[in-house]
Amino acid sequence: MSAIQRIATRETELGAGLSIRRALPTRHRRMVGAWCFLDHIGPIDFAPDAGLHVGAHPHIGLQTFTWPVAGEILHRDSLGNEQLIRPGQVNLMTAGHGIAHTEDSPQPGQHLHAAQLWIALPPEQRDCPPDFAHYPDLPTWTTDGARFTLLAGHYQNNHAPTRIHTPLLGLDIAATTDATLDLPLQTEFEYGLLPLLGHITAAGETLGSDEFLYLEPGRDRLQLKLPAGSKVLLLGGEPFTAPLQMWWNFVAGDRASIAEAQRQWENDDPRFGPVGDGSAPRLMPPPLPSTWG
Numbered sequence: 001m002s003a004i005q006r007i008a009t010r011e012t013e014l015g016a017g018l019s020i021r022r023a024l025p026t027r028h029r030r031m032v033g034a035w036c037f038l039d040h041i042g043p044i045d046f047a048p049d050a051g052l053h054v055g056a057h058p059h060i061g062l063q064t065f066t067w068p069v070a071g072e073i074l075h076r077d078s079l080g081n082e083q084l085i086r087p088g089q090v091n092l093m094t095a096g097h098g099i100a101h102t103e104d105s106p107q108p109g110q111h112l113h114a115a116q117l118w119i120a121l122p123p124e125q126r127d128c129p130p131d132f133a134h135y136p137d138l139p140t141w142t143t144d145g146a147r148f149t150l151l152a153g154h155y156q157n158n159h160a161p162t163r164i165h166t167p168l169l170g171l172d173i174a175a176t177t178d179a180t181l182d183l184p185l186q187t188e189f190e191y192g193l194l195p196l197l198g199h200i201t202a203a204g205e206t207l208g209s210d211e212f213l214y215l216e217p218g219r220d221r222l223q224l225k226l227p228a229g230s231k232v233l234l235l236g237g238e239p240f241t242a243p244l245q246m247w248w249n250f251v252a253g254d255r256a257s258i259a260e261a262q263r264q265w266e267n268d269d270p271r272f273g274p275v276g277d278g279s280a281p282r283l284m285p286p287p288l289p290s291t292w293g
């Protein structure tokens, strides 16, 4: 049987005072397939005058993938898109050569709970033109007391419409009653599980949202026990083997490409156009590591 790794999620801050838990990357695990970033935001009840406000920031070489569990997020980007996203929907922004965006609560005082993910683009797509897509309808089905929503890739006879560029799986599983599931897996995929609500038992390991479970390739089934009301995000993919550098909001094959993008963002280069009317604060990266030369 293939190895299992239990990894503590890492508490960090997203902007001013909003505490989130980061499951990817950590010191112990960078990626699951091309999934290279996973933040668990909330659940949080914002104060009557507060909300999520992530100022304008750039991306290259990746796709951002937003999956709200509860509450709403307003996306704006430098292509001119403005899209409110609600639970059950996916926002997929392909940064490619470069894009900038903001994310905001549409109103103060809301409840918010979401998973925010990034997908590393393969080398041949890294420099593609930027794009944004909103997916209001995803395949859903109910089996053995659990409601499944397919976010990315294919699973059994279901195919997600989300446009991705490497073999991946994104599957949300929510238990409507106590559920015991025996799920088929692809042996060439590695997998990761993050509980979004409650505690779950996967492959004999019980965990809550402070832990991420990694399963290496070679497994063809997964036993899951989900108490009523629990919810888990199952990610999968073929191990990503191309060279990859991640720094701040940038993904590239080498450090020089990241250093160039950072310099351009700092100098307000047209590679990353303004977001909306340009009134949102522009977030700035930390200085590049001195070891990069």
Ligand code: MN
Residues within 6 Å of the ligand: 057, 059, 064, 101, 249
């Ligand atoms: Mn972003």
